Amino acid sequence: MSNSSLLEITKKGIYCQKAGIYIDPWVPVKKALITHGHADHARWGHQHYMSTFLTKAIMHHRLGESLDIQGAPYGEQILINGVKFSFHPAGHLPGSAQVRVEHKGEICVASGDYKLSKDPLAEPFEPIKCHTFISECTFGLPVFRWNSHEESARKINIWWRENQKKSLVSVIGGYALGKAQRILSSLDPSIGPIYTHGAVENINRVLRASGVKLPETIQVMPHENPDYSGSMVIATPSALSSPWMKRFKPYTTALASGWMTIRGTRRRRSVDKGFVMSDHADWEELNRAIAESGAENIICTHGYTQVFAQWLRSNGYNAVSEETEFKGELMEVTEDDSKENGT
Numbered sequence: 001m002s003n004s005s006l007l008e009i010t011k012k013g014i015y016c017q018k019a020g021i022y023i024d025p026w027v028p029v030k031k032a033l034i035t036h037g038h039a040d041h042a043r044w045g046h047q048h049y050m051s052t053f054l055t056k057a058i059m060h061h062r063l064g065e066s067l068d069i070q071g072a073p074y075g076e077q078i079l080i081n082g083v084k085f086s087f088h089p090a091g092h093l094p095g096s097a098q099v100r101v102e103h104k105g106e107i108c109v110a111s112g113d114y115k116l117s118k119d120p121l122a123e124p125f126e127p128i129k130c131h132t133f134i135s136e137c138t139f140g141l142p143v144f145r146w147n148s149h150e151e152s153a154r155k156i157n158i159w160w161r162e163n164q165k166k167s168l169v170s171v172i173g174g175y176a177l178g179k180a181q182r183i184l185s186s187l188d189p190s191i192g193p194i195y196t197h198g199a200v201e202n203i204n205r206v207l208r209a210s211g212v213k214l215p216e217t218i219q220v221m222p223h224e225n226p227d228y229s230g231s232m233v234i235a236t237p238s239a240l241s242s243p244w245m246k247r248f249k250p251y252t253t254a255l256a257s258g259w260m261t262i263r264g265t266r267r268r269r270s271v272d273k274g275f276v277m278s279d280h281a282d283w284e285e286l287n288r289a290i291a292e293s294g295a296e297n298i299i300c301t302h303g304y305t306q307v308f309a310q311w312l313r314s315n316g317y318n319a320v321s322e323e324t325e326f327k328g329e330l331m332e333v334t335e336d337d338s339k340e341n342g343t
Contacts, residue, residue: 005106006018006083006101006103006106006108006132007023007101007108007110007132007134009299009301009322009323009324011027012025012026012027012029013025013026013027013029013032013324014110014134014324016083016101018081018082018083018103019080019081019082019083019085020080020081021033021080021085023035023099023110023112024041024042024110024112024326025043025046026040026043026324026325026326027043027045028043028045028046028047029046029047030046030047030048031046031047031048031050031080032046032048032049032050033049033050033051033085033099034049034050034051034055034059035051035055035090035096035097035098035099035110035111035112035113036051036055036058036090036092036093036095036096036097036112036113037055037058037059037062037093037095037177038093038113038175038177038178039062040325040326040327040328041112041113041326042055042058042059042062042063043063044063044064044067047068048068048069048070049067049068049069049070050069050070050071050072050078050085051069051070051071051072051087051095051097052071052072052073052074052087052095052096052097053071053072053073053095053210054094054095054207054210054212055071055095055096055097056069056070056071057095057206057209057210058095058177058203058206061202061203061206062177072086072087073087074086074087074088074089074097074123074126075087075088082103083101083102083103084100084101084102084103085099085100085101085102086099086100087099087100088100088109088126088128089122089123089124089125089126090111090112090113090114090115090122090125091114091115091116091117091118091122091123091124091125092112092113092114092115092122092178092279092280093121093122093177093178093181093182093279094121094122094123094178094181094207094210094212095123095210096112096113096114096122096123097112098110098111098112098114098126098128099112100128100130106131106132107128107129107130107131107132108130108131108132108133108134109128109130109132109133109134109293109295110134111133111134111135111136111289112136113136113138113279113280113326113328114136114280114281114289115278115279115280115281115282115285116281116285116288116289117146117148117149117282117285118149119149119182119185119279120149120185121181121182121185121212122279125289127289127292127293128293129293129294130293130294130295131295131296131297132295132296132297132298132299133289133290133293133295133297133298133299134298134299134301135286135289135290135298135299135300135301136280136281136300136301136302136303136326136328137286137300137301137302137303137304137305137308137309138258138280138281138302138303138304138328139258139278139280139281139282139283139286139303139304140283140286140300140303140304140305140307140308140311141283141304141307141308142283143261143262143283144258144261144278144282144283145261145282145283145284146258146276146277146278146282146285147276149182149186149277152186152256152275152276152277153185153186153187155275156172156183156186156187156254156256156275157186157187157188157191159254159273159275160187160188160191160192160232161191163230163252164191164192164230167229167230167250168229168230168250168251168252169228169229169230169231169232169233169248169249169250169251169252170231170232170233170251170252170254171232171233171235171240171245171248171251171252171253171254172232172233172234172235172253172254172255172256172275173235173236173237173239173240173253173254173255173256173271174234174236174237174255174256174257174277175236175237176197176199176200176202176203176236177203178279179256179257179277179279180196180200180203180204180234180236181200181203181204181207181212181214182256182277182279183234183256183277184196184204184214184215184217184234185214185215186277187215187232189215189216191232192230192231192232193218193231193232194215194216194217194218194231194232194233194234195217195218195219195220195228195231195232195233195234196217196218196219196220196233196234196235197219197220197233197234197235197236197239197244198219198220199236199239200217200234200235200236201217201219204217217234220233220244220247225247228247228248228251233248233251237255240253240255240270240271241270252272252273253270253271253272253273254271254272254273254274254275255271255273255274255275256274256275256276256277257274257275257276257277257278258276258277258278258280258282260274260275260276260277261276280328286308290312290317295317296317296318297317297318297319298312298317298318298319298320299319299320299321299322300312300319300320300321300322301321301322301324301326302324302326302327302328303328305321305322306321308321309321
């Protein structure tokens with residue numbers, strides 16, 4: 001196990017022994033700093049949580065109002081046992097953060113999940129100079145390279161218009177937190193009404209209440225049967241293969257994910273169309289984020305860890321891979337969203 005003197009990867013999570021606090025731990029602990037609200041990073045059971053204000057609102061919704069959560073703005077310094085902590089934008093989804101940790105001149109950054117490309121919702125990624133950078137590498141292969149958000153949006157709207165001409169309902173899948181809102185922000189509302197799965201709409205309400213501006217949506221209700229013809233429906237990936245879909249016939253389906261880069265993924269997911277859209281860094285962004293950090297020590301935590309760490313070593317970095325319980329974008333196409341009360 002390779003660690004800095006300030007942060008170490010333990011069986012419980014990323015740990016700062018000097019402050020007695022974990023970052024995105026995967027088992028219950030006393031004190032936890034949380035980078036964002038996805039289930040593999042924000043888990044139930046910790047005694048005390050700290051996060052950005054928007055992530056605090058998301059965690060209260062997803063994990064319970066009784067949680068003891070301290071919210072903080074980006075950039076505000078939090079001093080714990082002489083160690084300085086602060087949250088900085090990660091660009092992953094609204095409210096997502098990197099955690100900067102400093103003690104006696106040593107600086108480490110735990111990035112959580114991140115991306116450098118801009119979209120209309122997430123606060124732009126902030127490069128942070130450090131000695132050690134703990135990085136995801138979900139898409140740490142050269143094959144993964146994203147188009148701009150604008151280009152992805154253009155393709156989705158063209159698909160919707162073509163389906164509308166055929167009187168088909170367009171149903172597109174994306175994880176309820178982050179990806180669904182990214183899809184929503186891509187749509188041209190002048191084309192037609194936009195409906196949402198209950199899990200998606202629940203998150204929309206939380207974000208809107210926190211000041212995030214989103215296009216108007218209509219929640220799909222179990223006992224209502226409007227004319228969906230020509231409309232757009234944003235659903236969770238798990239809903240695409242469920243009986244919930246029967247009400248939309250005739251329809252066509254799509255999935256938005258970075259994994260749509262790989263040939264055959266769309267067929268395996270049993271959808272008609274795939275759009276390459278990810279809230280994680282692609283190959284070029286991973287390399288740029290690491291270069292801009294100025295870090296010599298890189299710890300790769302989830303994704304193509306060993307391959308990417310080997311690549312970094314060949315380019316002069318002291319890079320290692322570590323086993324964690326973070327899932328990256330794998331969660332977007334496998335996790336059951338029924339707990340969000342939308343099915």
